[in-house]
Amino acid sequence: MASLSRALFLLSLLVLTATISSAHNITEILSAFPDYSQYNSFLTQTRLADEINTRQTITILVLNNAAISALAAKHPLSVVKNALSLHVLLDYYDPTKLHQISKGSTLTTTLYQTTGNAPGNLGFVNITDLQGGKVGFGSAAPGSKLDSSYTKSVKQIPYNISILEINAPIIAPGILTAPAPSASDVNITALLEKAGAKTFASLIISSGVIKTYQSAAEKGLTIFAPNDEAFKAKGVPDLSKLTNAEVVSILQFHAVAGYTPIGTLKTSKSPISTLATNGAGKFDLTTTTAGDQVTLHTGVDSSRVADTVLDATPLAIFTIDNVLLPLELFGKSPSPAPGLEPSAAPSKAPVLAPSPASVEAPSPLAASPPAPPAPPLETPEGAPSEAPSAESENSTSGNGAGHVASPALLMTVLVTVCATVISSVVLS
Ligand SMILES: *[C@@H]1O[C@H](CO)[C@@H](O)[C@H](O)[C@H]1NC(C)=O
Numbered sequence: 041m042a043s044l045s046r047a048l049f050l051l052s053l054l055v056l057t058a059t060i061s062s063a064h065n066i067t068e069i070l071s072a073f074p075d076y077s078q079y080n081s082f083l084t085q086t087r088l089a090d091e092i093n094t095r096q097t098i099t100i101l102v103l104n105n106a107a108i109s110a111l112a113a114k115h116p117l118s119v120v121k122n123a124l125s126l127h128v129l130l131d132y133y134d135p136t137k138l139h140q141i142s143k144g145s146t147l148t149t150t151l152y153q154t155t156g157n158a159p160g161n162l163g164f165v166n167i168t169d170l171q172g173g174k175v176g177f178g179s180a181a182p183g184s185k186l187d188s189s190y191t192k193s194v195k196q197i198p199y200n201i202s203i204l205e206i207n208a209p210i211i212a213p214g215i216l217t218a219p220a221p222s223a224s225d226v227n228i229t230a231l232l233e234k235a236g237a238k239t240f241a242s243l244i245i246s247s248g249v250i251k252t253y254q255s256a257a258e259k260g261l262t263i264f265a266p267n268d269e270a271f272k273a274k275g276v277p278d279l280s281k282l283t284n285a286e287v288v289s290i291l292q293f294h295a296v297a298g299y300t301p302i303g304t305l306k307t308s309k310s311p312i313s314t315l316a317t318n319g320a321g322k323f324d325l326t327t328t329t330a331g332d333q334v335t336l337h338t339g340v341d342s343s344r345v346a347d348t349v350l351d352a353t354p355l356a357i358f359t360i361d362n363v364l365l366p367l368e369l370f371g372k373s374p375s376p377a378p379g380l381e382p383s384a385a386p387s388k389a390p391v392l393a394p395s396p397a398s399v400e401a402p403s404p405l406a407a408s409p410p411a412p413p414a415p416p417l418e419t420p421e422g423a424p425s426e427a428p429s430a431e432s433e434n435s436t437s438g439n440g441a442g443h444v445a446s447p448a449l450l451m452t453v454l455v456t457v458c459a460t461v462i463s464s465v466v467l468s
């Protein structure tokens with residue numbers, strides 16, 4: 041039995057660790073340094089701060105207020121975002137490591153590389169240990185100069201986050217001159233059609249919701265467009281049988297006021313209001329994240345966020361795999377729109393753990409160790425219609441308690457530890 045309690049203790053430790061959803065808070069760290077208040081503000085405006093907070097091992101190359109202002113004054117926010125994302129290195133460099141680069145020069149990956157906008161070497165930064173203890177930074181694109189130099193260390197939390205000051209921005213070729221259409225110039229429906237969301241595009245035109253989108257876009261808008269396959273799936277209600285107002289609500293439910301790129305979706309802990317929201321807690325979405333995969337939940341069904349169609353502050357457009365069915369329209373009826381069960385529930389999304397409580401508290405295990413908890417964790421998506429009890433709905437959409445850093449990881453941990461517990465009980 042000693043081994044059992046040891047295993048349970050281990051389990052609770054692991055669960056605690058896995059529940060911490062972000063590693064650090066860059067906004068808070070930089071707020072202690074007034075020299076970087078502008079830089080910090082741009083990290084917030086571009087939502088790069090959220091992306092940084094989800095990364096475990098990272099180096100931020102900061103510019104003082106004068107240097108960042110000079111850069112930002114001449115360019116729209118979407119360009120500033122790309123430029124700054126080249127200053128976020130996906131590796132840990134403290135001053136010691138900077139001066140110990142093997143062979144004196146290395147290329148390191150940046151956040152810009154992860155955007156998919158960076159062909160060739162454009163998403164990499166060249167760090168070179170120069171003569172006389174100077175360290176130079178430049179784009180890794182061939183022919184680039186090492187125009188930025190390390191000036192000083194700002195802060196380190198060893199092996200997790202390092203903040204270093206450089207004297208001038210690192211500029212990759214083309215990064216400042218790339219076309220940056222303003223939100224009002226973007227042809228939303230043309231982009232959607234090109235991205236395989238023709239049905240959705242024609243619906244927002246025919247319903248007039250496109251006007252709502254366009255007027256919201258300049259202040260910030262995020263669109264989740266179901267692809268054409270999603271509308272053909274079994275279980276999607278026949279839109280022609282719904283009222284105009286219902287169709288409009290559904291389409292508004294697929295957009296969120298505000299710029300919410302993927303890194304922000306990953307870190308969002310509370311329910312997200314949509315353009316259909318007309319009162320607290322109405323027409324909200326919740327999110328869960330597993331690694332880089334974000335899943336949206338309506339309380340009736342859920343959908344993977346598939347591809348980024350556009351990420352240009354203040355407008356973000358994603359495609360999703362399923363039509364999002366708002367709880368307010370499809371949750372209450374005794375027999376929801378025919379056939380919500382099978383196709384509305386993608387098997388690839390191992391999320392929406394039925395009882396967040398079982399994730400946070402190991403007590404159910406302690407009560408009956410031999411009962412493996414794995415099956416209940418795997419059923420929810422498979423059987424949404426018979427058991428989306430109001431209770432589980434409340435627990436997921438009500439307070440975001442279901443949000444954990446990585447449900448998949450957590451599940452693996454739980455299953456592994458349970459196996460250990462069971463085998464130690466059986467063997468002793
Ligand atoms: C990070 O810190 C800032 C400033 O202290 C705060 O406003 C923000 O809510 C924090 N973010 C998270 C995710 O805790």
Ligand SMILES: *[C@@H]1O[C@H](CO)[C@@H](O)[C@H](O)[C@H]1NC(C)=O
Binds near residue numbers: 145147167168185
């Ligand atoms: C970094 O840039 C310098 C100067 O252009 C170049 O000599 C060096 O080879 C580059 N380093 C790497 C690893 O490509």
Ligand SMILES: *[C@@H]1O[C@H](CO)[C@@H](O)[C@H](O)[C@H]1NC(C)=O
Binds near residue numbers: 063096197198199
């Ligand atoms: C660094 O990150 C790891 C993993 O999140 C964490 O366990 C550790 O405590 C962090 N170190 C510091 C000094 O915060």
Ligand SMILES: *[C@@H]1O[C@H](CO)[C@@H](O)[C@H](O)[C@H]1NC(C)=O
Binds near residue numbers: 230
């Ligand atoms: C947007 O694109 C669609 C075709 O996808 C076209 O019919 C429409 O005229 C375009 N709108 C504007 C304002 O250019």
Ligand SMILES: *[C@@H]1O[C@H](CO)[C@@H](O)[C@H](O)[C@H]1NC(C)=O
Binds near residue numbers: 430431434438
């Ligand atoms: C769910 O939450 C709503 C509002 O918070 C409440 O009125 C309702 O009774 C709850 N349902 C259950 C089953 O707890």
